[in-house]
Amino acid sequence: MAYLKIKDGKKHGRCSGFLVAENFVLTAAHCYGRQVTVLMGANDISQPEATQQEIPVLLQIPHEGYDEHTLKNDIMLLLLEWNVSPTMWVGAIALPSAHERVEPGTLCTVAGWGSLWPDAVFYANTLREVDVLVMPDAACPRNPDWLYRHYDPATMMCVGDPAQLYDTAKGDSGGPLVCGGTAQGIVSWGPCKAPGVYTKISVFVPWIRDTMKIFQPGARP
Known part of the structure; x- marks a missing residue:
């Protein structure tokens, strides 16, 4: 899990995301902001923890077909300024196969x-x-x-x-x-x-x- 601290002018927001490679986090495109910082390995975001890794986002890459009105294609990759350090609290999660289906009731x-x-x-x-x-x-x-x-x-x-x-x-x-x-x-x-x-x-x-x-x-x- 990644906690996203989002700054957009005077407004501050929050979102989540998740690590899919050592320097990429996947999240929703509507989480775009002027400045985004990723906090990995966090449980309590109100205080520093030894497990936490805070990394600025170098580049936000929303899907080119994202529609902010319908939220279609609501997906975005975040390129981190540097790679995370893998630990027992921080690691990438597996992605599905292309067009894999999850059955209702799962x-x-x-x-x-x-x-x-x-x-x-x-x-x-x-x-x-x-x-x-x-x-x-x-x-x-x-x-x-x-x-x-x-x-x-x-x-x-x-x-x-x-x-x-x-x-x-x-x-x-x-x-x-x-x-x-x-x-x-x-x-x-x-x-x-x-x-x-x-x-x-x-x-x-x-x-x-x-x-x-x-x-x-x-x-x-």
Whole structure:
């Protein structure tokens, strides 16, 4: 897990992300800011910890097809100024195969430092995690006059059983949906209660691989 400290003028924000290579963090494109710093190996972000590694972001690379209005293609790579030092608290997570499918009913885990309450902004200082169910696409109906009107099953996942009341909240954006040790989704958007909408990582695996090769320091133009 990575905690993202975002500065945009006088505004300060927070998001999550996750390490996918020694110098790349994957997150949501809407977490873009004028200045972003990544904190790896953190549990309590309110105080320094021996496990923490703080690294500035050298370059933010949102997907070229990202739409800030519909949040389609809500995925972004962050190139770090220097490589992380691998430890038992800091390491890259596996990505899925291209176009791999996660079946509805799969139990996955999501974590972050977002708001503790769905209808109020009261951020957590310590990392929280919860198990959530992958839902069928029909649980996020594409009704032009309702909450999920921009839901696209080709690039998005519907996650979180409304009957269980477990969900992400404001400030958790960019965090990974981990299923069987693999990052399958990125916290993207949704209403105050489950189900939420996640970016489907498997669709973007070729883009992730190609982009890391292009922007890897020392790569030929």
